[in-house]
Amino acid sequence: MRRFKFIDPGFEAAFTAFVEERRETPEEVDAVVREVIASVRAEGLEALLRLARQFDKVELDADSIRVSAEEIEAGAEACHVEVREAIAFAAARIRAYHERQRPADQRFTDAAGVELGWRWTPLEAVGIYVPGGRAAYPSTVLMNAVPAAVAGVSRIAMVTPPGRLQPAVLAAAKEAGVSEIWRVGGAQAVAALAYGAGPIRPVDKIVGPGNAFVTAAKRRVYGAVGIDALAGPSEIVVVADGANRPEWIAADLLSQAEHDPAAQSILITDDEAFAGQVEAEVQAQLSSLSTGEAAAASWRDHGAVVIAPLDEVPRLVDLIAPEHVEFAVAEPEQLADRVRHAGAIFLGRLAPEAIGDYVAGSNHVLPTSRAARFSSGLSLYDFIKRTSLVKCDEAAFAALAPATVALAEAEGLPAHARSAAIRMGQ
Amino acid sequence: MRRFKFIDPGFEAAFTAFVEERRETPEEVDAVVREVIASVRAEGLEALLRLARQFDKVELDADSIRVSAEEIEAGAEACHVEVREAIAFAAARIRAYHERQRPADQRFTDAAGVELGWRWTPLEAVGIYVPGGRAAYPSTVLMNAVPAAVAGVSRIAMVTPPGRLQPAVLAAAKEAGVSEIWRVGGAQAVAALAYGAGPIRPVDKIVGPGNAFVTAAKRRVYGAVGIDALAGPSEIVVVADGANRPEWIAADLLSQAEHDPAAQSILITDDEAFAGQVEAEVQAQLSSLSTGEAAAASWRDHGAVVIAPLDEVPRLVDLIAPEHVEFAVAEPEQLADRVRHAGAIFLGRLAPEAIGDYVAGSNHVLPTSRAARFSSGLSLYDFIKRTSLVKCDEAAFAALAPATVALAEAEGLPAHARSAAIRMGQ
Known part of the structure; x- marks a missing residue:
């Protein structure tokens, strides 16, 4: 964990350098991905079955590579009722929020008498990558599939590495309107969605988070299909004055840190004593977290505490261009309205970022690694496109x-x- | 030039195969680009000057790499008055069209009492790549820079390979509000815009067309900065019934073919005799075109004539998902309203695609190579981004x-x- 004080000489340079630290795709990943994509394009299904044997230690065939309707139904039924209801609650809220993003078609005649305008149409087919194992989250399925369904995408194909499918993931897929689920992961899944492979027909766009191989594959197939933003490790900035309860703020910082040792949590406060209390509380809470190992590594290697006057905060937030920022202060809009680069802003003391991950209704797929400077979170716009009209x-x-x-x-x-x-x- | 008849057996398979023919970035280009980007990141300005010497045979220094305000002014003055007025006319129309794309911010309280919404902010800095030599088009500058200026982007940095800058390009840059112009081209220009190099500060997004090196470089820097769609060769589908004048339709087909031997022009008509007249007229017009060599190669290698009932046309257009489609028929909307995948649609006999390239007001940067299945033309949306709000x-x-x-x-x-x-x- 790093400490920065606004009043220290050299703050600006040190803080900027910290913010610009980057993690990039190593070249070796890219070379492997190039070969995997070439194999899938050349051999189709055969390549997928061979790679499943090789990487996932699973024997599949042309039938078992697809998750059957019965398996989806049975999995969804096996999901705990409280979780199933939470999934339905979240889906309804995500649906309502994204419905409001639907832009109107335009048609107008200008002063010269030219008829101009544009109209929006949905994509036909979208692929959603869902990571495997413990990182197979129902919320990932909802946040990617529900906006596609709202947009009117008729085919939503989900891919996920072979292995046990969690009931909550299947319940979310059913709730969100996923049309088909395939047991294929990694770069080979991206290649299969982009170019088609055996029973998997090609899609028009691929969304969803993945590891370095998945991300490198998305970069490579971009152009043949659309892709969403290239996701990096999660990030949060918590802006908090001294009137907060340190344990609430510590919990918020850890809610990002627990995702991944590469995640980043930054506290900005004008109260140095309060900062110390939060730091102590972070340590205390870490000990009781089952995800404590990842959280501790993230906080140690990428965490930061910044002591700065609140009035300087909007500028500092813009430098970070974070995925998430919370304003746990008395008048959150006063600061938030001056922020230009952020994926999502959470206003006030009762809006912890976690509600945005699940049920606020806004999308939790947000720009990371300073991409909020030039891009937006996932939305209805990712699943529609515009045709210009001239007459x-x-x-x-x-x-x-x-x-x-x-x-x-x-x-x-x-x-x-x-x-x-x-x-x-x- | 290929001929397809809807009534021929095997039409569907043959036409689909034709449509899916692709041209992709060869691996060698990518290897060179990787090295160029690494050099620029490591050596900054020194690398740019060395590469200008090596590739462009030009000696530059830290001063002369930037086009001075005096040069821009003098160039704009040297532009023929008729062209300068046409540039101002086009810019005003592009401005008016893109102003209408500005989306409203949203803020609402839902039934659960949650305050939700989003707001849009402009990008801070955008880079525009403008190809060199004869392909340095004033319309490229207008179509990329005017929407950025309308969005409120405060810094618009243009890059273009060293060499004589055409007066019309400088006039367009001035008219569109370009803030700075740099003499640097190729992958090194993309790297300089993405990561900064000497006096060139990094931007948030890079747009504009370029050759295979530029495109490969954009793919590589994507993530560090935003990029626009990866542009491929231009395409047009002209849907025309037998009531058209063959010489008008031939001119429209050639207006795309002349761009590039890799461009594609497709005529779809229900009148076989008319198709023959258009073909003859294409040959006749080719002989008098100064761009006839490229146009003839394009028409020979990638051109097509499709004889099909008009009622089948929307489905065929969707298979092609073309950059541009003209409906030169009596009731254009009857067909156009059924098209789902197209960058821009031109309606009626008096809307040749060329008016869209310059002065209709809609953007001429449009999805190619079937990308209209999943993406839209350049617009105001490329220069703004959305922040979610939760309270x-x-x-x-x-x-x-x-x-x-x-x-x-x-x-x-x-x-x-x-x-x-x-x-x-x-």
Whole structure:
């Protein structure tokens, strides 16, 4: 854990360097991924079965690679009723929030008489990567699949590494409207979704979190299909004044730290004594966490405590451009309204980030590694696309044609010029 | 040029195979690009100057790598007045169209009392790649820079390979609000924009077309910065009935073919005799085009004529998912409304695609290589991003906390559960 004080000489440089520390895909991962993708494209299903044997130690065939409708049904039934109800509650809220993101089509006639506009249509088929084992989270399924279903995507194909499928994951898949589930993970799953393999038909876009191999594969297939943002380790900034209860703030910092030793939690406070209390409370809570090992490593290696005047906080948050930021202060909007780069903002003392992970309704897939400078969380927009519309009558065409000809000629594109000029009788 | 008839046996398979023909980045390009990016990151400006010497045969230094304000002014002045006016006309129309894309912020309180919403903010800094030489188009500058300026991006950095800068390009840069222009091209320009190099400060997103090296570099830096879609060769589908003048339709087909030997133009018509007239007219027009060599190669290698009933056309267009499609028929909406995958649709006999390249106001940066299945043309949305907002009072928190705890426990994330439970006094 690092400590920074705004009043220290060299704060700005030290803090900026800390914020810009990066973890990137090592080249070796990329070389493996290139080969895996080539195998799947060349051999299709055979490659998937061979790679499952090799990496996952599982024997599959053309049938068992797909999770059957009966397995999904049985798994969902096996899910504890309290969890199943929480999944339905979360799904309903995510649905309602993303419904509000639906943009209107536009059609208008401008002063020159040109009819312009655009319309939105859903993608046809989307693939969702769900990591395996303990990291197979029902909330991942909901946050990726529900917005796709709201958008009107007709085919939602989920892939997840072979292994026992958790009941809550199957319950979430059923609730969210996932159409098919395949037992395939890693770069081979991304390749199968992008190019098709045996019974797995290609999709138009691939979303969902994964390890370094999955991320490198998404980067490689981008263009053939769409992808979501490339997810990095989770991050939280908690802005808290001294009026908070240290144990609440410590719990919030640890809620990100427990995800991954590479996760990052940063406390910013104007109260140095309070910072000390939070640090002590973090240590105390760590001892009773079953995820304490990851959380302790994250807090030790990437955690930070920043002592700074609250008025400087919006600027510091923008430097970090965090995935999540909480404003646990009396007047949260006063600071939050001045923040420009953040994936999600949680306002007040009763909005711990964890509610956003599950049930607030907003999406928990958010830009990491400072990508909030240029990108947004997952949304309905990821599952729709826009077609431009242009229509002219004679007067409108006459208004546009001369400038078209002038620019086409200036660019040395005579066929462009001719396609306008010829309609002017030239 | 290939001919397909809907009534021929095997049409569907043959046409699908034709549509799926792809051109991908060769691995050698990627290896070179990896090295260039590593050099720029390690050596900064020194690498840029060395690569300019090596690839562009130009000697630059820390001053001359930037195009001065005087050069921009003088270049803009040197631009022919008719072209300068056409640039201003186009910019005003592009500005007006993209202004209409600005989405509203949202803030609402739902039935559970949770305050939710989101707000949009512009990116701070954007880089625009403009290809060099004859392909340095003023329209490229306008279509990329004007939406960024409309979005409120405060720094718009243009890069273009060393060499003579065309007056029209400088006039467009001035008109569009470009803040700085750098003489650097290729993968090294992308690396400089992504990571910074000497006087070039890093940007948040890189847009604009380029060759295979530029595209491979954009793919590699994606994540550190945002990128636009990976542009492939241009494409047009012209849907025309027999009531059209063959020479108009031939000009439209050639207006894409002249871009690049890899461009693709497809005529779909229900009138075989008319198709023959268009083909003859294409040949006739080719002979008088200064761009005839590229256009002839494109039409020969990638062109197609499809004879099909008009009622089948929307489905065929969706298979192609083209960058541009013209409906030169009596009732264009009847067909166009059934199309789902297209970058831009031009309606009627007086809307040649070339007006969309320059002055319609819609963006000419559109998805190619079937990317219209999952992505949209460049727009205001490329230059803004969304931050989610979540706020709870006590009642709202009480409504959300139990399901949060249930899901966090089901996912094996006890610190998540605790951050909610602890606020419930548990």
